[in-house]
Amino acid sequence: MSRRIIVEPRGLAPWWLKLLIPVASVIAALALGALFLMMTGNDWVEVYKKMADTAFGSGRGFAETLVSATPLILTGVAAAIAFKMLVWNIGGEGQLMFGAIAAAGVGIWLGGGTPPIIAITAVVLAGAIGGAFWASLSAVPKVYLGTNEIITTLMLNFIALNLMQYLVLGSFSPWRDPEATQFPQGRPIIDNARIPEFFHRLDWGLFIAIFVAVLAWFVISKTRSGFEYRIVGDSFNTARYAGIRVPKKILGTFLLSGASAGLAGSILVAGILGKMDPRSLDLGLGFTGIIVAALARLNPIAIIPVAILMGALNNAGPALQSIGVPTATVKILQGAILIFAVAGEFLIGNRFRRPRESVEEKPEPAKEASAA
């Protein structure tokens, strides 16, 4: 006699489940985090209170949360649109950095008298183009030679990081500030290329990021090109059968993914940083974007609130030090959220049920979890 549970694929998951799973993932991660804090001798209530207070407790705090969220929206979109087409672009990190290099380059090269609207547009677009270019180094070999993009995008992350550090820390390139006497710094871009702030340190880059997320959603669900994208993402064979040129579509998606990550770099350079600062651009924003995309179930609109949540965690981290808790606590929470979200994905795709009593016993219960 055994009590068995059958796991079987689910048809259509109800909408509330799709919402419940990410929310439950966050709650479960917080519970796990509380356990960890208790084990390390901290008052978890106090820690969470401190975090909530830092991230949302004041206008200034909330502005900082949104500042942290802005690049995450863009790197999240970058990961989501690529992953949905089974393009494993994990090079958001490098594409962001090369976008920043390109944006800062343009922002330094432009004459100081360039009108703001032109200067900002040029710098922001330079970042998108730079990111797309960096992605193309992986995309073109993937599409035409069949190389594995996971490996190439990952390796290019390190190349972009070292290139960025070399330009500022290791050489006297135009990106390095000649007036910095103590520690090498990035050369500031022209003032007219800076994106204006409107609420504490928060600048209009947030709206560019939100616009990109909404645009991605609109293109995917409302346009012909987006329909083709959905078909390719569902089945390469079917797409070919329907007359869609699959390699071209993959190449285009990969480049747009890179452009979105590159845009994150240029918005940082033209926004809060004002220069290419290697330390401020090496925070793992590309990788956190992957978490954001996964938690948002690759839905561009859902990326916005998820990025704000992740931004809040990033923002709250440093404040924990004042109560003697390591900043890395937020990394644990972010990691735990991802693990719970991915595990929850299984529940969206499958369901558990008891076997019906009348069904005759099969001789080989190979695929059933036995709980005797």
Added chain:
Amino acid sequence: MPDQDQSSATPAVELRNIDKSFYGVFANADVDFSLAKGEVHALLGENGAGKSTLCSVMAGLYRPDSGEMLFDGKPMVFKSPKDAYAAGVGMVYQHFRLVSNLTVAENLALGNPEVGLRLSQGQLEAEAKELGERYDFPVDPSARIWQLSVGQQQRVEILKLLYRDAKILILDEPTAVLTPQEGEALFRAMRMLADEGRSLIFVSHKLQEVKAVSDRVTVLREGRVVGAANTDDAEPRDLARMMVGKDLVLPTRKPNESVGDEVLVIEDLVVEDDRGLDAVDGLSISVRAGEVVGIAGVSGNGQRELAQGIVGLMKVKSGSVRLNGTDVTKKSVLAKIKSGIAYVPQSRLGMGLAPGLTTEDNLALKQYREPPYSNGPLLSAAAFGRRGAELIEEFDVRGVRPGLPIRLLSGGNLQKALIAREVVQDHSVLIARSPTRGLDVGATADVRDHILAERDRGIAVLLISEDLDELLALSDRLVVIYEGRIVGEMPASEATAERLGLLMSGEREDQSA
């Protein structure tokens, strides 16, 4: 060997009343079979006759629902292929079971209980080499599997069995993947193994091969044994008749009176398969408006390449495809869709439909580029909904719910949706591959009606199928292909089981006369 006569009295394998069904469908029913020691025994039958299932039962992969298996006179129950190995039974599957990153020698050692924890690469390779040379089956033991040709990989599979000293070797359609030269070498090795006293089961659809290599032959049809004979005594035409079996139900409907001009004309078409072999090898055929031409043949004789070559999914190496007088050979898939080629592929969810999208989306898969679906670069959600609902109603597609991925529909409803989409677009040619495969009776009838309706409205239909019932029910003219070439042609009303069976098995008509 002096005791040969005495020991060969006990068969190597004896099966009694073997039944095996999958989900209530019989794959083997009441099968009796016996394999003598030292013989090559051919299993002959059409696709789906139950040959592979029977082999898998003997190799321990499936357990029979009922019946008895005796190996060397002893009743045996195999719980897994491991038990079968222990009893000296080994099988070479159609899809090889090799680890492509390991060397030949390592693959031989894999899973062999006699190989201990410590591997001696040198010793393994020496053994592999010695074994290969003994059977005139040379392979480089240090080569990795992915570096080998398909024929060489098959040799490794056979050597794997010999390495374990299997006494009973089951080869499931071994020649399907081989060039003629490789086939000759295989047959020589098979004879050599039989002469050593091993017993071999050889699955094939090809009468010539059966004649060339086997001592005895058993014919299966629809899961049952329909005949067994010594190969030398068996007439090809008798075997063919047994294989195709039952008296064919010839079409009672009238052929279309108003057959029009040639719409699809294919000349000397050559299409390579994935391995770079000419799977379609100089094939010429034409289909007229209002005519259904059925292409019969055992699967793997170029059907896939023919269909995909015509619609542009596979590259045409040489020859031409003309549509209403215009050469479309080199056109893209999209250009061919637009020039009027509709295509119902064999795999519904693998190619014909996007499994994760909704039914409405799938119904628009070929026409979304034009109004009303598209309005410039934007899609009209209203048109998707309205047009989708119309087609779902008209073609009686059941089980559709809003937002439901189409993969959750049943096979019959999937096929109805697919056909609906293909026949409502502007087209003059319909290519259909096994359109009723796996469908229940009701859905089969619906799909057949749709195809005949196409014919009646003047579409040129090319039906490519392995199911003779389907071909006879729908075709006006039957063409048989074998190894990528046309080997015979007849009006459907003149088809006989014997004639089709012989042609499909690669016998030329003049030989059988």
